[in-house]
Amino acid sequence: MDEKTTQARQDSCLSFITTLFPEETFQFVEQQTYPDAFGHTGTHITFKSALRELKLSFVSQAHSRFERVFLAEKTSASPFFSRMMEATYEDGQLYIHHVLKSD
Amino acid sequence: MDERPLFGPFSRKGSYSRVEVLDNLFADDRFVALYQETVALPEIDELMLYRRYLRKEDRVLLYGTFSPDLFNTLCQEGYDLYLVEPELNRITGISSRYMDRVYGLSNELVDVMGSGAFDKIVLPGTTIARYSRGELLLFFRNVRQLLTPAGQLLVNIHNARYLKTHVQPIASRRIQDCTLFYGQKVDRNRLIFNLYLKSGNDEKVSYAIEHLYEPDTLFEFAKLSRYTGRTLYAGKTVSILELDKIG
Numbered sequence: 001m002d003e004k005t006t007q008a009r010q011d012s013c014l015s016f017i018t019t020l021f022p023e024e025t026f027q028f029v030e031q032q033t034y035p036d037a038f039g040h041t042g043t044h045i046t047f048k049s050a051l052r053e054l055k056l057s058f059v060s061q062a063h064s065r066f067e068r069v070f071l072a073e074k075t076s077a078s079p080f081f082s083r084m085m086e087a088t089y090e091d092g093q094l095y096i097h098h099v100l101k102s103d
Numbered sequence: 104m105d106e107r108p109l110f111g112p113f114s115r116k117g118s119y120s121r122v123e124v125l126d127n128l129f130a131d132d133r134f135v136a137l138y139q140e141t142v143a144l145p146e147i148d149e150l151m152l153y154r155r156y157l158r159k160e161d162r163v164l165l166y167g168t169f170s171p172d173l174f175n176t177l178c179q180e181g182y183d184l185y186l187v188e189p190e191l192n193r194i195t196g197i198s199s200r201y202m203d204r205v206y207g208l209s210n211e212l213v214d215v216m217g218s219g220a221f222d223k224i225v226l227p228g229t230t231i232a233r234y235s236r237g238e239l240l241l242f243f244r245n246v247r248q249l250l251t252p253a254g255q256l257l258v259n260i261h262n263a264r265y266l267k268t269h270v271q272p273i274a275s276r277r278i279q280d281c282t283l284f285y286g287q288k289v290d291r292n293r294l295i296f297n298l299y300l301k302s303g304n305d306e307k308v309s310y311a312i313e314h315l316y317e318p319d320t321l322f323e324f325a326k327l328s329r330y331t332g333r334t335l336y337a338g339k340t341v342s343i344l345e346l347d348k349i350g
């Protein structure tokens with residue numbers, strides 16, 4: 001993935017999470033790509049605000065029409081992430097697919 | 104030289120410029136549906152298998168081709184199941200009540216539950232056959248982190264000797280108003296699965312490779328990553344193996 005595409009994806013993520021949490025200011029932390037235990041590669045982009053850490057995990061699909069994106073959050077209340085929703089990333093835009101946690 | 108494992112009429116179709124060759128059959132929903140049908144194991148009743156070998160108090164992770172209906176049924180019955188499935192088109196049919204148990208990557212599970220959260224990992228169908236010998240060593244090592252100290256793997260494998268004499272050279276099936284042709288061929292220790300469809304101007308071929316293992320070979324490989332195993336069921340077409348994490 002070229003630098004321009006990577007930046008566009010990070011910008012799209014930032015715009016998405018800012019819409020979800022308009023009162024918080026998020027900063028980009030890191031982007032990492034690595035395989036899981038079964039050999040599937042995911043790209044994980046992390047952002048942080050004063051209240052929470054958000055991780056967006058991108059999983060490419062065989063048909064290449066979109067990527068699946070999983071959004072999870074971590075707060076000071078727990079050492080683990082909590083899943084919030086699944087989205088799709090298509091043509092430079094994130095769309096909510098289904099919500100896993102509504103609070 | 105084309106290294107794609109297409110054979111016979113599938114190879115001829117793949118050589119035409121009008122025919123799209125998909126290196127990943129999951130790229131087309133009709134291929135996915137046919138593949139899920141053909142990897143089902145007719146010799147065993149999967150619902151009975153899981154009712155027999157899973158305990159409701161165990162936290163169980165499924166990875167591989169798994170019927171959404173079966174997933175819904177077992178969750179409804181109170182089994183503590185989780186599923187890792189990267190492809191969205193393979194989870195169609197899972198009830199929205201259980202979507203919180205479906206993950207795209209095992210990394211996500213570790214983020215949410217921590218390491219060592221599962222009492223059992225089930226590899227339905229013949230999922231393990233997707234891994235070549237080198238990949239299998241890595242697989243056994245990597246999935247250890249997901250298992251509890253006394254965790255187990257439940258694995259199905261093809262009976263290689265049976266397959267070598269009973270492969271389906273070519274057959275057809277109608278899916279979503281489209282006729283699909285498929286065939287199987289055994290090439291040394293690999294089962295090669297070819298598919299073809301034509302729908303209007305849409306014409307595609309694809310393939311999948313499965314690696315054939317004898318139970319003893321699998322036990323030897325697992326031993327290198329500190330598992331010990333046994334055969335739970337040795338049938339005509341499949342064997343069901345159980346591997347315990349040790350050390």
